[in-house]
Amino acid sequence: MSDTTSDNTAVHLEEQKKEGQRLFIKITRESLPQIKDKYPFIYLERGRLEIDDSSVKWIDSEGNVIRLPIATINTILLGPGTSITHEAVKVMAAANCTVCWVGEDSLLFYAVGQSPTANTRNFRTQMIAASDKKAQTEVARRMFFRRFPTADLSGKSLKEMMGMEGYRVRGLYEQKAKEYGCGWKGRSYIPGKFELGDLTNKILTAMNAALYGLLTSAIYGMGYSPHIGFIHTGSPLPFVYDMADIYKEKLCIDLAFSLTIKMGGLYNRHKVSDEFRKRIIEMKLLEQIGNDIPDFIVGGKNAGSDSQ
Missing domain, CATH: 3.100.10.20 (CRISPR-associated endonuclease Cas1, N-terminal domain)
Structure with missing residues (x-):
């Protein structure tokens, strides 16, 4: 671009400002x-x-x-x-x-x-699936299938699958503690008293909260509702908690125990934030979310389902 053209552009922009144009x-x-x-x-x-x-x-x-x-x-x-x-x-x-x-x-x-979306197509699909008991259970089964790819979930009730998940997560905490050589007395968080937790629990709490915020944004951005869940109920953001459980193992739990060793007993909020962000990018989490939600709700190649 020539100097004359640059000068003319600058003058034009200045005139726009004076005229109040955006x-x-x-x-x-x-x-x-x-x-x-x-x-x-x-x-x-x-x-x-x-x-x-x-x-x-x-x-x-x-x-x-x-x-x-x-x-x-x-x-x-x-x-x-x-x-x-x-x-x-x-x-x-x-x-x-x-x-x-x-x-x-x-x-x-x-x-x-909440950002406005172009239409309510995705929200309507979510509502239809959540309002039918059979369809709701099928969506939940697809979500659990992601965590139990070799298990036979056909005929399992929602309560039975939730029990399987609770057992799996408790075992996962113990497995990661052993893998990274960390002491572990169980998951513990007292609302409003973050400082009372041990290092691993502090890191888990921080990363879980950040994950909830990120998922809420992505869910809204795609035109779904965070308030209509398929596994969790009675909480402020049940669909967020449904989706968070899909990613916590690698994103939050593994990283928390890994950072516990690296931090040497001292909580470093900047380190937690930086490492959490890096792992999100490495996992291509936003791309996963964009593929996973429609797969779970309507069924797809990545979901896993009795109906496939």
């Missing part, structure tokens, strides 16, 4: 990356999200300004001391970037800003 390029559904192609999440605390003429920007407590490519980010996790402008919320919603309000280091999940 410089935003209109975002369309076709121009947005799919869930599987997005960066999983960014955690922010003690600062402000706002916009200027071209982008959403983060201003931290020390005055540093970082521009965020929100169309390529799946979730923004807002921790303590953050604020966000009305215009920033509008632009992020248009880009299908979900905003979650969380506690420090994502240890508590407070609320989520």
Whole structure:
């Protein structure tokens, strides 16, 4: 581009500003990356999200300004001391970037800003499956089949499969503790008293909470509801908990015991966040979620089912 062209462009942009015209390029559904192609999440605390003429920007407590490519980010996790402008919320919603309000280091999940979706097709499919007892059990069976690929789950009730899962998870904790040489007295978390847990439990709690926020965002982004589950019931986000159990073994449990050894007894929140994010990217988790949810609900090549 020549200097003359650059100067003319700068003058044109300045004239647009004076006339009050927007410089935003209109975002369309076709121009947005799919869930599987997005960066999983960014955690922010003690600062402000706002916009200027071209982008959403983060201003931290020390005055540093970082521009965020929100169309390529799946979730923004807002921790303590953050604020966000009305215009920033509008632009992020248009880009299908979900905003979650969380506690420090994502240890508590407070609320989520639901982004609008193009239609309710996926939500309707989820509702139909959840409202029929036989269909609901079949979806649950597909989810359990992922964790018990060699087991015969035909004819098993939901209660029986949940019992199998509880036994499997307890054994998994003991197996990982032995594998990594960690002491383990059982899963324990007292709400509001994170600091009382041992190191492994602290790491598990932090990563589980972050996973819930990420899944909530992905579920909303795909047009499903986190409030309609197939295994869990009576909780705020049953479908999130259904899906989280699919990924916890590799993403949370294995990583927690691994980090317990590396941290040498001292909890390091930055290390936990960095390693958790790395593993999400290595696992291609968002791509998995994008494939798994429709497979579980309607049946597919990756789900496993009596009906296949």
